[in-house]
Amino acid sequence: MLSVKGLMAEVGGKEILRGLDLEVAPGEIHAIMGPNGSGKSTFAHVLSGREGYTVTGGSVTFDGRDLLELEPEERACVGLFLAFQYPVELPGVNNTYFLKAALNAMRKYRGEPELDAVSFMRLMKDKLKILHLDDSLLKRPVNFGFSGGEKKRNEIFQMALLEPKLAILDETDSGLDIDALRIVADGVNALRSPERSMIVVTHYQRLLDYIQPDHVHVLAKGRIIRSGGKDLALELEDKGYGWIVEEEAAA
Numbered sequence: 018m019l020s021v022k023g024l025m026a027e028v029g030g031k032e033i034l035r036g037l038d039l040e041v042a043p044g045e046i047h048a049i050m051g052p053n054g055s056g057k058s059t060f061a062h063v064l065s066g067r068e069g070y071t072v073t074g075g076s077v078t079f080d081g082r083d084l085l086e087l088e089p090e091e092r093a094c095v096g097l098f099l100a101f102q103y104p105v106e107l108p109g110v111n112n113t114y115f116l117k118a119a120l121n122a123m124r125k126y127r128g129e130p131e132l133d134a135v136s137f138m139r140l141m142k143d144k145l146k147i148l149h150l151d152d153s154l155l156k157r158p159v160n161f162g163f164s165g166g167e168k169k170r171n172e173i174f175q176m177a178l179l180e181p182k183l184a185i186l187d188e189t190d191s192g193l194d195i196d197a198l199r200i201v202a203d204g205v206n207a208l209r210s211p212e213r214s215m216i217v218v219t220h221y222q223r224l225l226d227y228i229q230p231d232h233v234h235v236l237a238k239g240r241i242i243r244s245g246g247k248d249l250a251l252e253l254e255d256k257g258y259g260w261i262v263e264e265e266a267a268a
C-alpha cells in the first residue's frame with residue numbers, strides 16, 4: 018500500500034527527514050512515536066504534499082503510484098487522508114456542503130458519478146451511525162468555533178465519508194485530552210478494515226491502550242531507528258526514548 022524508501026526532506030532549508038524507510042501493507046495500523054522534534058509531523062506533511070516541504074531524496078510509492086509526483090489534491094483523490102491536530106476553520110462554509118463538495122470532487126477525479134443530495138444524505142446517515150455521532154456538527158461552518166473534541170469528531174467523520182485507503186493521523190502535540198484521544202481511537206477502530214491502512218503519529222502510549230497497532234516505530238532525527246509490536250510502545254512508556262537513540266548512535 019505504502020512504500021517509503023530512504024526519504025529525505027527539508028523544511029525552511031533545514032534537513033529534517035534523513036533516510037526514512039517504512040512499509041505499510043493493506044489493513045495494517047502503524048504507530049509512529051518518537052521524541053519531540055524528530056520529524057514526525059514533517060513526515061505527515063511531506064506525504065500530504067504540503068507547500069514548503071521539499072523532498073531531496075528517496076521515494077514514496079502509494080498503491081502502485083509515485084506519490085511524490087502528485088499534487089496535494091490528487092493525493093487525496095487516490096485515497097490518502099491526512100488529519101492534523103489543528104484542522105483549518107472555514108467560517109463561511111457549511112460543513113455538509115463542504116463534505117459533499119470534497120466527496121464529489123474525489124468521485125469526479127476517479128471517473129465516478131456525482132452523488133445526488135438524497136444519496137449523499139443516506140451515506141452521511143450511515144457513517145454517523147457507524148461512528149455513533151449525532152448530526153449537530155453538520156449544519157455549522159467547517160470547524161468554526163468547534164471545541165477540540167468537536168474538531169476530532171469532524172475529522173473522523175470526514176475520514177469515514179471519504180473512505181481513504183490510507184489515513185494518517187498526526188496527534189503528536191500536547192493538548193489532546195482523554196476524550197479527544199477516545200474519539201480518535203473509537204473512530205480508528207470503527208473504520209478499520211482489511212483494505213484500509215492507518216498511520217497514527219503519537220506521543221502518547223495512552224492512545225495505544227485504545228488502538229491496537231500492528232507495528233510500532235520510533236522516529237528519531239529523521240529516521241525510523243526501531244520497529245516492533247505493541248510491546249515496544251509499552252517499553253517506551255517505561256524507559257523513554259533515550260536508550261534507543263543511544264543504542265542507535267553506538268551502532
Ligand code: ADP
Nearest residue numbers: 028029031033052053054055056057058059189
Ligand atoms: P515532531 O512532529 O516529531 O515533533 P516536527 O516534524 O514538527 O517534529 O519538527 C522536526 C524539526 O523540524 C524540528 O526541529 C522543527 O523545529 C523543524 N521545523 C518544523 N517546521 C519547520 C519550519 N517551517 N522551518 C524550519 N524548521 C522547521
Ligand code: MG
Nearest residue numbers: 053054189190
Ligand atoms: Mg512536536
Ligand code: MG
Nearest residue numbers: 057058189190
Ligand atoms: Mg509533531
